[in-house]
Amino acid sequence: MLPATMFDFLSHKMGFFVVCVLKEAKTVISDKVVKVSPTDSFQFHDIFNAATNEQFESYGVQVFLRKPPEKWVYVEEGLEGDISMLFELKFTHIKFVLEATEASVQEPQGPNAFDLLMRNSQLVCLPEQRKEDTRRDLLYNDIIKLLQSKEVGWKSGTHSTLGKSFVERLTAALWYIDPHCTKFTERSLSLGEFFDGLNQYRHDQHYNLFYFTGRHAKYNLMRDKLEQLASSLELSAVQPWATNEQWCNITEEVFILTSSMQKYASNLEKINKSMKQIHLSDTPARHPANDLIVYTIDSCRKIDAQYKQLQDHLLNVDYYTEVDLESFLPKDAIQRYRYIKDLQIQFPVTLYRYYQGNYLGTINYIWKVPSNSEVQSETAHARVITTIQEKLPQYFSRQMRKNVLKKYSLVKTITPAILRILYYDLTGDAAVASNSISKELEERLRLMLELEDPSIICDLRQNNGFKGTKFDTFWNEMNAYFNENLPAVNDRRHGNVLYMPLAISIRDLRNIFIQRLDEKFVPGTILIPSEEWIHLQFQPTNPIAKSAKQYTGRFNIKFMVQARQLRKDHPDTHYCATLFRYLREFAILYRQYVSFICADDKHKVPIGEGVNTSTGVRNKKTMVFQETSLVACDHDFTKLSLTPSVIFFCNIPESIENSFYSGKVFVSFKDTVFQSSSAIRHTTEFYNAISTYHSGNIPPILCLYTDGGPDHRTIFGSVQISLICLFLHGDFDMLIAMRTAPHHSWTNPAERIMSILNLGLQGVALVRDVMGPESETAFAKLDTLDEIRTAAKTNPTLQNDLRECIKRVQQLLEGRTERLVLHNEPIQCYNPADETTIDEFFNIILLIDQTLKISETTSDILSKKTHLQQFMKTHCRQRQYVFQIKKCGQSSCTICKSVQLPHDVFDSLDWLPDPIPSTVDKDHYAKFQTVYQSETTEQHRPTLITTIANSERASSSILVNTRVREFIQCFQCGRMRCLYSERALSAEDKIACQIAIDNWDYSCGSPLVPEDHILYNKVFVREKISCETPMELAYYSCRKSNVNCDVCYWCGHDNELAVPSESLKSKYKSLYPCCNLCRNAGKDIFVRGEIKTNTRAAKRRKINN
Known part of the structure; x- marks a missing residue:
């Protein structure tokens, strides 16, 4: 059916109608109200033209009228019919049916199949354009439009294969170099006039706008990538279709493009080889001895106005006083060059120029000299040059790095003197005093030594940063360094943000990576970002601060001291x-x-x-559906x-x-x-x-x-x-x-x-x-792990249900982990x-x-196993x-199997040695190569030769037996430690305390909770103790009943306890338990409160006499 239009007459006098349009049984215009000013000869075509805006003039029109719910009635006069019939017959709806004219309906006679094939074979076609979802699709379509404007294409249906491949390769090449077009222009490399006709290039714009506006890693042009794109594009340009005359000009432009890409790639390779040679050299690429120029400029009568400020400044300084030219030089590089080349002063001056290389530029100094050559002093010249060279940045070699590593890696005791020497090596300040090193700086220096950080020499090289990808090699080295040098994980282990207290400053950190890169690449080939740009790659210290907007978050690292974990040291750390x-x-x-x-x-x-x-x-931000939470x-x-x-x-x-x-x-x-x-x-x-x-x-x-x-x-x-x-x-x-x-x-x-x-x-x-009803009921009555385990032993159904109810969770986590x-x-x-x-x-x-039994493996029980002890004596250390x-290597041994190692290797195999002081330097531990295969003991372990200071965070009035509220077990040594509080804990505090005991692993000497916890200043545990410290006496005498069972005072275990002699009982008031294992190790029963009854009686008798 052809289009139709329908009106509903709403107001006969005002001429309002409801309209809709149908075409081929489809609605073209929906019902709408149309106002038509009535005339003397008011006909249906007036309404039709008003509704359709005369857009269907080429169609014939049929008119139908209806009064719902009756059927449509055909109007024979059509558009020429008078509208008055609506009122007389009380029709309320009008429908106009559009039908094509005879000329438009007539079907042309089609060609035969052979003519159609011949015609299609000669058609020139281009690949179909893409839907422009991205800017790359826009470039693809603009290339097709540019080819269309040149009236070129592919025949015989090859436009969808060879043609599409060519356009895709051309798009890939242009997209890759699009953000870097200026680099080609600066090096006089043309991309071809043909491509200047692309729509965005005609307006001096780029296609890859995301490269400039997106916050992401920006890529550099890579030699391999350029060569690969150029060769693939040339592969298409040498195909037979490209030899057609219509393609000649375009293929020439393509070869100009690929030639420029290959030249740029060759230049990159040349620079890379040159930089590698510099990196492999034993001497710095730049040194004042080789890259220094000093010359004298004679006076002139007249000077240019741009030199007036410099001359006035030199007039006010003494002879042979160096002046840095940096503040007088223009910012533009060309103007700086001309400024120095045409330097004019009305009195003689000497110019000192030192080219640093890379992006660091040239250092320029100038000083005034006497006009009379007989008065000029060579000694004064030498002093000025010496003074300037002391100010120049220093670049340290790899050998210096190795020397420092050798000097500090095996230090035995970190004394203030060693810290001063290390500080001098880091900063060059030899006048530092002991009290000038802050506690925070001291901790950072100590941590450097503990982690054996090999790159602690400062390299003062500076460079302005760039928000692109030219520093990717540097960033990769930073990432590798963080993965290699034991950064401390957040002790609460929430999230994957690491804390890296490995450097005194950003400058030191930057120089660490420069040293590492100099080992892997030629010095000078790797671009180094500025200190500020490195700082902005980390996570912000305060994510809600306004300055946090400037951080890129490239590395999940905070450059700060990890106070929560580093606040507790241990004598055996190093x-x-x-x-x-x-x-x-x-x-x-x-x-x-x-x-x-x-x-x-x-x-x-x-x-x-x-x-x-x-x-x-x-949690961090996670992707979810917009409708869900x-x-x-x-x-x-x-x-x-x-x-x-x-x-x-x-x-x-x-x-x-x-x-x-x-x-x-x-x-x-x-x-x-x-x-x-x-x-x-x-x-x-x-x-x-x-x-x-x-x-x-x-x-x-x-x-x-x-x-x-x-x-x-x-x-x-x-x-x-x-x-x-x-x-x-x-x-x-x-x-x-x-x-x-x-x-x-x-x-x-x-x-x-x-x-x-x-x-x-x-x-x-x-x-x-969900488990079965019986298991759910039984499980609801259980609270602790011990209760659950005990109940499961007597209730196999509960045990099986508990295992099954978490299998799905285990599988889920395994799937995510893999x-x-x-x-x-x-x-x-x-x-x-x-x-x-x-x-x-x-x-x-x-x-x-x-x-031996699997349930009996305590040290006390094992000490009585003769065969085991004999094996450990001959096979263990x-x-x-x-x-x-x-393995003992003895053929008579019935336990050891034959040795797998080659016999010469096994003969050289020895126990891992204990750290001992070096014979050369007692302040350092000996090297592994020195002590391996020698007999050593752990007599130099600090906890064996030092005592722990007994100063606690809580007052002594709190750390008494009457203030013991609870116990906590050390996960390291197993000893029970007392928890103290000044007042009895409230119900809320008891719950918080129990949660802390259950969820956190406590170690002797650590606080019970972090500083931001509500119990930090309420509940205390002795912090100036270690796992070597015996049981607290308050444990035995506190008021908590049915808890403080008899355990060994020395080791804290309830092994077989030794029975004290009657003589000890008669001499002391308090005797503390001691197990047989500790007794055999040479420890005595700890006693307190000597009984002095007889002494007092003797004293009374002496007084009476």
């Missing part, structure tokens, strides 16, 4: 840092035979009870949780200066209720992961590095037994297990993985599945070891002693922070 260095150098020495593993557990991930509960990771309930009162465990297989570098922060990561999510972290579980999973990672070809040496928790502390019997099981299962020739110093678990490379795992946990809310990567290496999840596997793993130790196991 001792353990040296031990870790020894372990890394040991691994490098036997690199092809070693598997190096770092392991750690992340904080618990709570699972909601019937409501989605946050994972506890501090991202919400989760609090996680403080959940019963179930998962514990992520990380096993990090480190790639061992070839040098100690290279990074250990790359390799394969394995992660598991353990059920906290039934899969609690223990030493035997960890070692079982270590073995499974090792077998998977090495595909059954297990290296003969294993190095483990963990934190000092109860499941990793190497002095615990349970940990030692578990390591021996791992040693036997893996058939290792040697196993070394090392832990971090207390309060320094952040030095463990596995801690770096935690911030990555936070990405998978961020913005996630978890809830367990999407994460470390250095492009995907993280792999593994299943936690089950009880059967753990039991089977433990049974191998029965080869040593048949009486125990230290405070290291536990080592090594």
Whole structure:
């Protein structure tokens, strides 16, 4: 059906109608009210023209009338019909049906198939234009329009294949160089006149506007990319279609473009080779001895007005007094050159010019000299030059960096004198006094030494920043440095923002990277950003401040001191840092035979009870649908949780200066209720992961590095037994297990993985599945983990339901975690070891002693196992922070299997040495190469030779037995420590205190809660203690009943206690428990309050006499 129009007569007298238009049974104009001024000869065509604005004049029109609900009635007169019939017949609707004229309806006679094929083969076509969703699509379409204006194209249907490929390659080339067109122009490289005809270029605009306006990494022109785009474009331009005469001019322009791209690429390669040669040189690229020009300019009678200010200034200074020309020179480079070249002064002057190279420009000094040559002094000239050269920036060589590393890397004790020397090396200020180094600066210097930061020499080179991509090499080096140098993870582990107290200032940090880049590239080839631009790449210290708008956030680093974690030091910090260095150098020495593993557990991930509960990771902005909200309930009162465990297989570098922060990561999510972290579980999973990672070809040496928790502390019997099981299962020739110093678990490379795992946990809310009614009822009555575990032992149904209800959550987190990567290496999840596997793993130790049980692994019990003790005596070495196991190599041994290492390598294999003072410098620890394969002891461990000052944050009146409110257990040593408060805790404070005890790992000497916690100034724990400190006396005498059971005063364990003699009981009022293990170690029963009854009686008798 052809178009139609319909009117509803609303007011007969005023001439109002309702109109709609249909075309081919489709509505063209919807119902609308049209006003028509009535005339004497008022006909239907007046209404029709008013409604359609006379846009359907070429169509015939049929008229229909109707009064709803009746049918339409045809009007024979059509548009010539009188409108009065509407009133007479009481019709209310009019419909105009448009029909095509006979000429338009007549179908032309089509050509035959052969003519059609011949005609199409000669048609010249261009590729179809794209929908302009992006600016790149706009460039693509403008190229097609430009080709269309030149009346060129492709025949025989090749426009959609060869033609499209050519236009796409041309678009890719122009898009890549579009932001950098000025670089080509500055180097006299033409892009071709043809492309100047593109629409945006005709208006002096760019296509890639996002490059200039977007906040993203901006790319530099790369040689490889330019050559690849040019060669692909030339490949299209040499095809047969391009030889057609109509394409000749265009292909010539294309070759001009590709030639310019190749010339620019060649120039980049030439510059790169030149810079590499400079970097590989042992001397700086620029030095005053080689790049200095000094010459004298004679006086002149008249001078240009631009030199008047300089001459007036020189008149007011003495002879041979240097003046920096920088403030007198124009800003424009060309004008600066002409200013110096045409320098005019009415008295003789000497000009000093030193070209620094790169973007640093030339340093210019000038001084006045006497007009009489006989009065001029060469000595004065030399003094001025010497004075100027002292002001010049200094560029330190790589050898200086190595010398400083050698000087400070193994320092034994960080004394004020050493800090002054280090400060001098950093700043060049030799006059610094001890009291001028602030506490904050001292902590930063100490941390530099603890982390063995190799790049601590200042390079004062400065350069203006640029918000492009020319500094990408520098940014990549920064990122690598942060990954390699043990930045401290936020101790609350919320989010993946790291804190990096590794430099005194931004300038120092900048120079660290300059030194590193000079080792890898030719000095001068890598562009260096300014200090301010480096500072803006970090995260803002205060994200809500106005200045935070200027930060790019390229690196998740805050340049600040990590006060929350660094406030608690430990005497063994540098001792353990040296031990870790020894372990890394040991691994490098036997690199092809070693598997190096770092392991750690992340904080618990709570699972909601019937409501989605946050994972506890501090959220950042997350993408969600606009109509939805991202919400989760609090996680403080959940019963179930998962514990992520990380096993990090480190790639061992070839040098100690290279990074250990790359390799394969394995992660598991353990059920906290039934899969609690223990030493035997960890070692079982270590073995499974090792077998998977090495595909059954297990290296003969294993190095483990963990934190000092109860499941990793190497002095615990349970940990030692578990390591021996791992040693036997893996058939290792040697196993070394090392832990971090207390309060320094952040030095463990596995801690770096935690911030990555936070990405998978961020913005996630978890809830367990619903269990059966009986299990839900039983579970509702349970609160603590101990209650849940106890109930599960007697109720198998509850145990099975609890395991099943969190499986979906485990699978969800595993799926998200396996999407994460470390250095492009995907993280792999593994299943936690089950009880059967753990039991089977433990049974191998029965080869040593048949009486050992998995539930009896305390040091007291193990000390009575004769066969085990004999094995440990001949195969093991125990230290405070290291536990080592090594095959004895004896053929008569029934426990050790044959040695896997080559015999010459095994013969050279020795125990990892203890740090000892260097024989050359007693203030430094000896190098690994010096002490390896020599007999050492840990007598130089600071905690063995120093005492801990006893000054507490709380007053002495609070730290008494009557103020003990609760106890907390150290996760490092297992001792119970007392929590004190001046007043009794309120119900709210008790809940907060219990949450802190349950959720946070406490270590001796640390505060109970952070400074911003409500209990920080209410509840106290002794902070001037360590894991070496015995039990607090208040623990035994406090008023809390049924808690302070008899435990050993020295070790805090409830092992078999020694029975005190009657003589001790008669001499002292208080005798504190002591276990047999501590007694055998040489410790005596601690006593207090000597009974002096007889003494007093003797004194009375003496007085009476």
